[in-house]
Amino acid sequence: MLNRIRKGSGGWLAKILLGMLILSFGVWGIGDIFRGGGNAVIAEVGNVRIGTDDYSRAYQAELREQSLRFGGTIDAATARRIGLPQRALQQLLFDALLGQAASKYGLAVSDNAVARVVRDDPAFQSGGRFDRALLQRVLRRNGVKEEDYLRTVRQDIARDELVQSLLAGRAAPDGFVDPIYRYRRETRIAQVFEISAASFRNVGVPDDAALRRYHEDNAARYTAPEYREVTYLNLTAEQVLDQIEISEEELLDEYDSRLDEFTRPEQREVEQLLYFDESSAVAARARALAGESLRQVSAATNPVNGTAIGMGELRLGDLPEALDQAVFALEVGGLSEPIESDLGWHVFRVVRVIPAGVTGLDEVRDALRQSLAITYAADELYDLSNRLEDELAGGSDLENAALRLGIPVRSLAGIDGQGRDRSGTLVTELPQPREFVNSVFAADVGLESSPQDTDDGGYYMIRVDSVEPPTLRPLVEIRQQVIADWQAEERRRRAEKAAQDAIEAAKGGRSMAALAREHNASVRTTEPLPRTGASDPAASIHLVANLFSASVGDIVSGPLPGGDGFAVARLESIVEARPAENAVAAAQLRELLANAVLADVLLQYQVALQNEVGVEVNQSVVDALFLNDGFVGGGGGGGGHDPSDGHTHGGGGGHRAM
Helix, strand or coil: CCCCCCCCCCCHHHHHHHHHHHHHHHHHCCCCECCCCCCCEEEEECCEEEEHHHHHHHHHHHHHHHHHHHCCCCCHHHHHHCCHHHHHHHHHHHHHHHHHHHHHCCCCCCHHHHHHHHHHCHHHEECCEECHHHHHHHHHHCCCCHHHHHHHHHHHHHHHHHHHHCCCCCCCCHHHHHHHHHHHHCEEEEEEEEEEHHHCCCCCCCCHHHHHHHHHHCHHHHEECCEEEEEEEEECCHHHHCCCCCCHHHHHHHHHHCHHHHEECCEEEEEEEEECCHHHHHHHHHHHHCCCCHHHHHHHHCCCCCCCCEEEEEECCCCCHHHHHHHCCCCCCCECCCEEECCEEEEEEEEEEECCEECCHHHHHHHHHHHHHHHHHHHHHHHHHHHHHHHHHCCCCHHHHHHHHCCCEEEEEEECCCCECCCCCECCCCCCHHHHHHHHHHCCECCECCCEECCCCCEEEEEEEEEECCEECCCCCCHHHHHHHHHHHHHHHHHHHHHHHHHHHHHCCCCHHHHHHCCCCCCEECCCEECCCCCCCCCCHHHHHHHHCCCCCCEEEEECCCCCEEEEEEEEEEECCCHHHCHHHHHHHHHHHHHHHHHHHHHHHHHHHHHHHCEEECHHHHHHCEECCEECCCCCCCCEEECCCCEEECCCCCCCCC
């Protein structure tokens, strides 16, 4: 749910590992299959039931996210082919599994911790401050209730804390690191000369038959994309903001209603050491009392949390109750006694105390005024969009309805699936450009769309007036371009043949220098070339791959990085890599491999959870949501009817007044 806007509380490593584990469901499979399809429950994970509404929201969110990522609308049939239904289900199953484990271990998340994550999320901030109106708009656009989102955030924090607790102590053995380091860091030195494709000047001109054949064989290169002619209108806050006045009384009421946002509870910057056993915690505390910093103690005692001793600024309620009480009873610089939790034995130190305080009205007056104005503007735009739909429902077309309401109408003579016009120029100033283009290419000709939300609280509507399908440009129109392309390919083909001839001549005893002179080139010695690529102008990935497959003295070739010729290279020497000579690079590889080891551990943990908790999927219910390669489930991403206003709305769960 809300994968695109929620940030969670875990670190980058936890996110990557969680993503890997979600994908692993496809490897390990899903548990028992129910029989029959009449039940609305799609899956059970322990005592958690996942219904069709949950699945539909997850699927629609995944569909929206992947459509944005791939830069085009993904229909239901394509979504099934690339596995989006399974991915959405796997996400739900994995979230539920971790949630069960978090509950088992008693990982509680305070209201303060949830509020902090939401307030700190840039997606809900305006001018650097949390904006509640923006939060409501984003949630409404995604078709999610606020209480559902807050519950999801709470679950995310608990799950991330569980995964973070498994990150400590990861390590990769030397016997694992050293051979991989030597393989990756090995370099090779070669003698090389270049054969330029441009040096083959007189390649001639193809006859008409060859030119037609080349044009047909490369049809994709010469095919104009589908273009759609579009009429649209855009409702923005700027169109109504100058009509909105905010009174002092309204400002005071808003300030009072949001006073908790401007009240800062006491916070404490805290460090901790965490150990599996009490004796280690006691010994570590003794070292700290003797004058060592917690960082020094960490380096000497290898705690569970490693060098990650800083916990940041904590509020009362951010930790389990027993830990909370211990931390907030300490003075600045104070060191706690070892305290046990489900994660182990903790030793805390308070670095500083940030006193409680309240931000005054004058400090937030402008931000409150702007927030209220945008909220009222959203209400005005919502009403305007409803009036517009009423006009259309009454038989008016888009132009006349907009004229009566004073809304400007715009048109595009042609736009392709990448948002470019017929000249290939990117069309600017579109409302919500990527979603706009997706909407255009998902729409039927001649039908006005329902109002679509934009990030700034506005709406847009479209009507596709005509569709021009992809068309192969006639040869007569692009004859000179096709000739130039044929000649460029012929030059490259001749350069490739010359490189192969040079290799055969070198095998017969000709020197590299003599062969280079035949092509007005000179031989040079490369810098050591790494396996993963190089900055040498001749070292394309193909040439480097060939050199790393060669023995010293072998001669190979490969295309130049720009594709405008070929390089001929003789392998001169192999430079072995030794981990001791580059401690930084070796340490980086060790960390990378340690994370890979941890991913394997977490995968095994997931399998154990599956076996312990139990995962059952009602596959017949899932299949019933997809009929004839279409998606028939409801949920947050599709259009729906809002009985409160009598209108049918588009994606994002429809509109409502704020």
